[in-house]
Each structure stands twice: as C-alpha cells, then as structure tokens.
Amino acid sequence: MSDEVTKRVQDAIFAFSIGDDDQAEKILKQVVAEEKSSIEAYRALSEISLSLGKLNQAEEYCRNALIIDPDDLTAVVSLARILVKKGDKEGAELASAKARLLGWKEELAEE
Numbered sequence: 001m002s003d004e005v006t007k008r009v010q011d012a013i014f015a016f017s018i019g020d021d022d023q024a025e026k027i028l029k030q031v032v033a034e035e036k037s038s039i040e041a042y043r044a045l046s047e048i049s050l051s052l053g054k055l056n057q058a059e060e061y062c063r064n065a066l067i068i069d070p071d072d073l074t075a076v077v078s079l080a081r082i083l084v085k086k087g088d089k090e091g092a093e094l095a096s097a098k099a100r101l102l103g104w105k106e107e108l109a110e111e
Contacts, residue, residue: 021052043074080095
C-alpha cells in the first residue's frame, strides 16, 4: 500500500473515531474506487459498516478484501463476526474455523 493510501485510510479511521462516520465512509469509498486492491480500505469499510449496523455492506466489503487475499486473517475474523451478527451460524462457524487455521499457520511460521 502506498504512503498516500495509508495516510488516507488512517484519516478515515480518525474521522470515524471522532464520530464523523460520513467523512470516514467517503474517504474510504474514494480509496477503493481509485485503488481496487486496497485490502486495508476494504477492511476499514467493513468494520465501519459493521459498527453502524450496515451488515450487508459490511459483509460485501469484507468479501472484497477476501477476494484480494483469501487468507487474510483479519478479514476472515471480521467475516465471522459479521455472519454472527447476521445470524448465519453455519457461515460464522466456517469462517471461525478458517481463522483458527490461519492463526495456527502464522504461529508456526514465526517459530
């Protein structure tokens, strides 16, 4: 991720943290429109949408992140959380199982 994209994602996260949800979403949507492979922006959009109760949007953004990197542990965990909120027990269990496997892989790689 370029320094400019990183800065814009951080600006959006800051805007969200001070309650400016609209500005945060606007910044992140501009980032993904310009940088289709910005997994960080999709993750942030997903988390913001989840926090705002926009579950379908949260899932869509999260799945976009997973298209970029199907083994992104952060996105897989987010997907599990979103699916729990949506009442999709089976999907949440599958995502949680995948997250556990990815976590173990990361632990083994560090050893």
